[in-house]
Amino acid sequence: MSQLIKEGDYVLLYLDRRRTYLVRIEKGKNFHTHKGFVQLENLIGKNYGIIVKSSLGVEFVVLKPLLRDYIVKSVRKTQITYPKDVALMVMFSGIGTGSRIVEAGTGTGALTTALAHCIKPEGRVYSYEIREEFLKNARKNLKRAGLIEFVELKNKDITVGIDESDVDAVILDLATPWLVVPHAYAALKPCGTLVSFSPTIDQAVKTVEALKENSFIDIETVECLMRGMQIARGKTRPHTLMTGHTGYITFARKAIMSEAQSNPSPNRQ
Numbered sequence: 001m002s003q004l005i006k007e008g009d010y011v012l013l014y015l016d017r018r019r020t021y022l023v024r025i026e027k028g029k030n031f032h033t034h035k036g037f038v039q040l041e042n043l044i045g046k047n048y049g050i051i052v053k054s055s056l057g058v059e060f061v062v063l064k065p066l067l068r069d070y071i072v073k074s075v076r077k078t079q080i081t082y083p084k085d086v087a088l089m090v091m092f093s094g095i096g097t098g099s100r101i102v103e104a105g106t107g108t109g110a111l112t113t114a115l116a117h118c119i120k121p122e123g124r125v126y127s128y129e130i131r132e133e134f135l136k137n138a139r140k141n142l143k144r145a146g147l148i149e150f151v152e153l154k155n156k157d158i159t160v161g162i163d164e165s166d167v168d169a170v171i172l173d174l175a176t177p178w179l180v181v182p183h184a185y186a187a188l189k190p191c192g193t194l195v196s197f198s199p200t201i202d203q204a205v206k207t208v209e210a211l212k213e214n215s216f217i218d219i220e221t222v223e224c225l226m227r228g229m230q231i232a233r234g235k236t237r238p239h240t241l242m243t244g245h246t247g248y249i250t251f252a253r254k255a256i257m258s259e260a261q262s263n264p265s266p267n268r269q
Contacts (some may be wrong), residue, residue: 005043005062008145010070011064013038013052020072022065035060039117053263066118070145071110082111082246084226087198089171090118093193097122099168102187104128104158109138111173116147124134125151126167127160162187172196177203177250178210185214188254196250204248217259218251222250 005011005025013021015035023031030037036056036150043052048064068083081089089111094156106112106129116123129135130131135153142148154163159179162170169192170184177196184194194216198204204221211219224246228239 003048003064005046005048007044009191011043011048012065012067012069014061014063017056020063020069021072022069035171036152055102060268062222064092067145070113070141074108074110074113074141080108081197081224082243083245084093084224085249086111088222088224088249089195089197090114092249093169093171093195094245095119095123095169095193099123099163100166102128102158102164102170102184104172105130105134105174106135106138106153106171109141110152111171112138113145113147115171116142117145120147120150123150126164127151128154128156128162130155130157158183167192169193171196175203178206181207181210181214181216190254190256192254193247194252194254197247198250199247199250204250207250211250212251215255215257217255219249219250219252221248 006026006257007025009025010022013023013031021033023040024250025040026043029040031040033054035058036054038052038054038060043062048062050062051059052062053059064219071080071083071086074080075112077147095115095118097119100123101115101119103112103125104127106127112127113124117168118123132155135155138151140147143149159176165187167187168189170188172195174178176199188194194211196207198207208219208221227242230239
C-alpha cells in the first residue's frame with residue numbers, strides 16, 4: 001500500500017545522481033533551485049515516486065528519503081562518518097532491535113542516526129559529546145530523521161566514565177578512544193562489542209594496545225575502501241576520483257576475566 005506525502009514529511013527531490021535535495025513539505029512554501037522552484041504544497045496527498053515539474057518546466061522525481069540520505073545530508077559542523085564505514089561498524093557491532101548502545105562523540109549525529117534506526121523501537125542510544133553546540137546540531141538532524149525519541153544526548157566527557165551498565169555495544173568516534181577502553185569494559189555486558197573509528201593508524205595502535213590490556217578478545221582492525229564505477233557500454237571503468245581513505249575501524253569483544261584477574265592477590269606487585 002502506497003504511503004502518501006503529508007505536511008511535515010521530508011522528501012528527496014531528485015534531479016540527477018549529483019543533484020538531490022532533502023526538503024520538508026510545508027504549506028505555502030516553495031523550494032527554489034537553479035532549475036526553477038517547486039511548489040511543495042502541491043505534493044501533499046501525492047504518492048512518493050511521482051514526477052513534478054518546476055516553474056521552469058524541469059522534472060524532479062519525488063523520492064522517499066533513505067537512511068543514507070538523512071546521513072549524507074546532515075546539517076554539518078563536523079565531518080560526518082561515511083555510509084560505507086557506518087555500515088561496517090553496525091554489522092560488526094552485532095546490534096539490532098532492542099540493543100542498548102553507548103556512543104561517543106556525537107558530532108553531527110550521522111552515526112547516531114544510523115544506530116538509532118537499527119535499535120528502534122525498543123532500544124536506546126546513549127550518545128556522549130563534550131561540545132554542547134554539536135549536540136544542538138545533532139538534535140536537529142535526529143529530529144529530521146524522526147529518531148530523536150530513541151536517543152539520549154549527554155553533554156559529558158566519556159573519557160571520565162560511562163554512566164550506563166550492561167550495554168550491548170560501545171561505539172567510539174573520538175580523538176582518544178584508548179582512554180575510554182577501561183570504562184567500556186566495565187559498561188559492557190559479557191561478550192559485548194566495542195567498535196572504534198580512527199582517522200590515523202597511531203590512534204588505532206594505541207586503541208588495540210588498550211584493548212589487549214583490558215581483557216578484550218577477537219580484536220581486528222580494518223580499512224574500508226569503496227570504488228565507484230562508471231557504467232556505459234564500451235566505456236565501463238572505475239571512476240577517476242574516489243575517497244582514498246576515511247579511517248581505520250577496530251572491533252573487539254569483551255571476555256570475562258578469570259577469578260584470579262578479578263581478585264588479584266594483595267601481595268602481587
